[in-house]
Amino acid sequence: MGSVESYEKIRNENIGYVENGRIERAEAFRPGFDAGARGYVLQIAASDSLDGYDDLISGFREVEPDQYYYPESDIHVTVFEFVSVRSDFRNYEKDIGAFEEVCTEALREVGPFEIALLGTVFTRTSGILAGYDDDILTEIRDGIRNRSRARGIAPLERYRSESAHISFMGYRAEFRDRRGFLKLAKATRDLDLGTMTVRRLELVEHDWLNRIEERTLLREYKLGK
DSSP, rough: OOHHHHHHHHHHHHHHHHHHOOOOOOOOGSSSOSSSEEEEEEEEEEEEOOTTTHHHHHHHHHOOOOOOEEGGGGOOEEEEEEEEEETTTTGGGGGGHHHHHHHHHHTTTTEEEEEEEEEEEEEESEEEEEOOOOHHHHHHHHHHHHHHTTTTTTBOOOSSOOSOOOOEOOOOOSSSSHHHHHHHHTTTTTTTEEEEEOEEEEEEEEEOOOOGGGEEEEEEEEEEO
16 A cells, blocks of 8 residues: 555545545544553654644644644654554553564664655545555565564554555544535645655554653664664
8 A cells, every 4th residue: 555546545435424524533532532542553753754744734723623633743654553552451561572572673674764745635534644655664564464473473453554644633523614624635635745754663652642741662763774
């Protein structure tokens, strides 16, 4: 995934829901929500790499102020979920050492790479930025899965990550101005947000929104020597 065709497929599968306002509002996007659930994930922090992010979300916030917009400190690319966010995450603390070793092995020969961010995509649950990485993340994920299986680790992924996207908004209220929102979605579908050069990845414990105040860095992996 990560091709123009794959993101276009997501658009086509969800456009009817968005156009008709049949969006799904998630509990986690509501103010003050914290169910105490956490997970263990390998990710790429994008907070210091994304040009024009503040301008992007400011534009959407003017049209739809009641929705949730990820602050710059929390935006990221999910590389691999060892344990998706769940209330019983403490049961898997004993495996953190194995998660760290699997990542070390899988990333040993990986050098810095780029992710081009081009355009917005909206689903029935959220808004994402389309990322293109020449399938580097697919290779990393396959390496992690193979090494995890060899160690007898069964990753508890919420879904099988296949793209280099960044979530930037989530629905927590009905649209105030659906027409204005759709106009802005169309205007930003090819917006060039620049290219990230990925030089490090992070294994973290985090909540569903990857909030910086609820995130613990477990291990950092610098790519290349």
